[in-house]
Amino acid sequence: MLCVSNLMHEATVLGVIGMPGPLELVIIAGIILLLFGKRLPEVMGSLGRSIVEFKKGASDETDRNSDDASQGKMTES
Numbered sequence: 001m002l003c004v005s006n007l008m009h010e011a012t013v014l015g016v017i018g019m020p021g022p023l024e025l026v027i028i029a030g031i032i033l034l035l036f037g038k039r040l041p042e043v044m045g046s047l048g049r050s051i052v053e054f055k056k057g058a059s060d061e062t063d064r065n066s067d068d069a070s071q072g073k074m075t076e077s
Contacts, residue, residue: 020028036043
């Protein structure tokens with residue numbers, strides 16, 4: 001059976017653990033800059049190249065699938 005006190009306890013726990021506020025985000029960003037300060041441009045460049053490569057691969061795969069589908073339809077006719 002669900003009790004009101006249990007619901008209040010769950011709401012309090014969720015309120016304590018909730019999303020970080022602006023101050024916490026600034027602190028986290030500062031720690032990241034301290035840890036990865038010199039390597040951060042390299043890491044971001046590598047991340048950008050990875051995203052571009054992933055998009056190329058995804059578009060190539062969709063192009064192949066559409067080409068295969070159109071060739072299959074033409075040979076069936």
